[in-house]
Amino acid sequence: MKTILRISATLSVLVVMLIIDIPILPVELVPEAQAILGARRRTARRTAVVVSSADAAAVATSQQQAAAAQQQAAAANQEAAAAQQQAAVAQQQTAAAQAAGGVPVGTVVQALPAGCKAVTVSNTQYQDCVGSFYKTAFQGNNLVYVVVQNPL
Amino acid sequence: MNRLKFSTAVTLFTFVMLTLMVIFIPAVRGQDVDPVATESLKRMTDYLAGLKQFSVQTQNTLEDTLDSGHRIDLDISASVTVSRPNKLRSERKGDLVDQVFYYDGKSLTLFNPSNNVYATEEAPGTYKEMFIHLYETLGFGVPVSDLIYPDAFELLMQDVTFAAVIGKSYINGIKCDHLIFSRPGVDFQVWVTEGEKPLPRKYVVTDTANQGLMSVVTIMSDWEVNPVVNDDLFTFVSPKGAIEIEFLPF
Numbered sequence: 001m002k003t004i005l006r007i008s009a010t011l012s013v014l015v016v017m018l019i020i021d022i023p024i025l026p027v028e029l030v031p032e033a034q035a036i037l038g039a040r041r042r043t044a045r046r047t048a049v050v051v052s053s054a055d056a057a058a059v060a061t062s063q064q065q066a067a068a069a070q071q072q073a074a075a076a077n078q079e080a081a082a083a084q085q086q087a088a089v090a091q092q093q094t095a096a097a098q099a100a101g102g103v104p105v106g107t108v109v110q111a112l113p114a115g116c117k118a119v120t121v122s123n124t125q126y127q128d129c130v131g132s133f134y135k136t137a138f139q140g141n142n143l144v145y146v147v148v149q150n151p152l
Numbered sequence: 153m154n155r156l157k158f159s160t161a162v163t164l165f166t167f168v169m170l171t172l173m174v175i176f177i178p179a180v181r182g183q184d185v186d187p188v189a190t191e192s193l194k195r196m197t198d199y200l201a202g203l204k205q206f207s208v209q210t211q212n213t214l215e216d217t218l219d220s221g222h223r224i225d226l227d228i229s230a231s232v233t234v235s236r237p238n239k240l241r242s243e244r245k246g247d248l249v250d251q252v253f254y255y256d257g258k259s260l261t262l263f264n265p266s267n268n269v270y271a272t273e274e275a276p277g278t279y280k281e282m283f284i285h286l287y288e289t290l291g292f293g294v295p296v297s298d299l300i301y302p303d304a305f306e307l308l309m310q311d312v313t314f315a316a317v318i319g320k321s322y323i324n325g326i327k328c329d330h331l332i333f334s335r336p337g338v339d340f341q342v343w344v345t346e347g348e349k350p351l352p353r354k355y356v357v358t359d360t361a362n363q364g365l366m367s368v369v370t371i372m373s374d375w376e377v378n379p380v381v382n383d384d385l386f387t388f389v390s391p392k393g394a395i396e397i398e399f400l401p402f
Contacts (some may be wrong), residue, residue, distance in 0.1 A: 005159050012162040015170070080246045108400070138271050139400045140292035141249055143264055146400065 103132045107147040108139060121151040189315040189331045194343065196350045197305040207233040212246070212295050213369040233379075234300055239278055239386040240296075255282060255390040261388035268394045291402035296355050296370045306396045311335040320346070323353035324373050337361040351375050 054085035127134040127145065134145040164211075200206075214226040228246030238257035240358070244250070244306040255262040257277055263270040273290070275282050283297045298307055314334035321330045321343060328343035345356040390396070 008163055009159045012159070012166045015166045125397075136267070136269055136395070137395045137400045138262055138290075138397065140290060140402070141251065141253075141262060143267060143269070144400070 036067075058148055103147045105147050108144050109134075110142070110143050110144055119152070124151070126151055185312060185315045186317060189317045189333070190312075192308065192317065192329050192331055192344050192350070193308060193315075193333070194305050196342070196344045197299070197350055199350045200243070200299060200352075201302055201304065203234075203236070203377050205233075205235045205378055205381050207231070207374075207379050207381075208372050209374040210296070211371040211373070213367075214295075215365065215366040217366075233381060234386060235381050235383070238279060238281065238282075240300075241382070241386050252388075253313065254386055256383075256386040260286070262399075263388060263394070268391070269397045270388065270390065270394055271397050271399050272388065273399060289402060290399050294351075295357070295368050296372075299352060299355070308340070308359065322370065326353055328353050332358075338380070349375075349377065351377075 034047050092099060112127055113129050113132075116127040116134070119126050119128050125136065126148065127136070131150075133148050133150055137146050139146055161206070208231075210230045210232060212228040214228075216224055216226055218224055222271065226247045228244050228249060230242050231245040232240070232242045234240050238255070240253070240255040243254040244253070250264060250266050252263045252265065258275065259272055260282065261272040271341040276285055279297070280301045280303075283294060283298060287293050293355055297303055301307060312333050312335050314332075316332050316334055317343075318330040321328055323343050327346045329339065329346060330343050332339065332341045334340075337359070339354040339358045341353055341354075341358075345351045345353055353372055355370045355372070356367050358365055
């Protein structure tokens with residue numbers, strides 16, 4: 001009898017504990033968000049302690065600088081990669097369509113190159129940019145310029 | 153003997169708790185969509201749908217990321233005038249645009265005053281079809297445009313899995329109910345004016361499908377309900393020297 005009692009008591013306690021852990025019931029232990037916030041608060045405090053010491057601050061700054069340098073390096077790499085890509089694309093385009101003064105027909109740009117002058121041919125306005133001709137158009141609601149064949 | 157009673161009591165209590173849980177789980181799940189929040193949204197969309205004409209100033213903020221990884225905001229101010237069933241004018245100025253949009257139920261025109269160029273197209277006869285045409289054929293979306301559809305409520309509530317009232321808040325000094333709705337991939341918050349004229353004051357749409365959780369924020373101010381509106385406002389008349397251009401196929 002005693003054994004049955006013990007087992008049933010233990011089981012009951014276990015089940016009650018499990019029930020309290022189920023979040024959908026109104027009874028709730030520390031919600032997760034609060035637990036995370038608590039951790040954040042603690043982290044913030046720890047950072048504050050570190051920064052209050054001058055030596056540590058210097059270390060932190062140099063670390064930051066290092067990190068920034070790394071970032072810059074990464075950015076530079078990215079730029080280099082982008083430049084390479086552009087070069088490749090430019091080569092391809094040159095090969096594909098050598099038209100309108102070197103810029104392939106159909107290219108869409110957001111801004112005109114320097115030295116353009118407006119010319120009107122059969123009621124349509126073009127921009128003559130040193131041999132390349134651009135037509136103004138809307139792409140979505142953005143104003144853009146599209147390279148076209150020489151209309152003259 | 154006392155022990156036996158105690159243990160029986162505990163077992164009974166556990167049993168009762170379990171039974172209650174089984175009974176209440178579906179009820180708790182159902183509460184994910186708070187009817188108070190949906191009711192408030194419906195009051196707002198019904199009120200908007202009932203306005204024959206209105207004008208509003210909007211401040212749109214598009215959150216974006218530069219290639220360098222920095223988070224920036226792109227802002228557009230717009231002055232919008234609506235005359236149901238199918239007229240709309242919007243003057244927009246911002247980082248991305250400086251233009252006037254005209255829609256008179258038959259055609260739409262986009263006019264850039266600073267470049268003095270415009271494009272005109274035939275347009276469908278309803279706001280909804282027109283905005284879908286804008287988005288799918290011409291390639292631009294207009295934030296909060298869905299709020300003026302006659303079936304705005306049904307559209308907004310589509311696939312909503314969570315709705316709640318966050319609380320009371322002030323937008324430009326006006327007391328509002330702050331609501332949140334969630335559907336897979338998108339969360340939207342709306343601030344609805346308390347009282348007789350349940351106008352929306354702020355609208356935030358957040359892309360929850362991507363880690364960046366980018367939002368489009370629209371703040372609406374200077375609401376004018378039933379202003380005096382001349383139909384000329386919605387029809388574009390080409391100014392002297394303006395040049396017609398085309399929409400690129402999207």
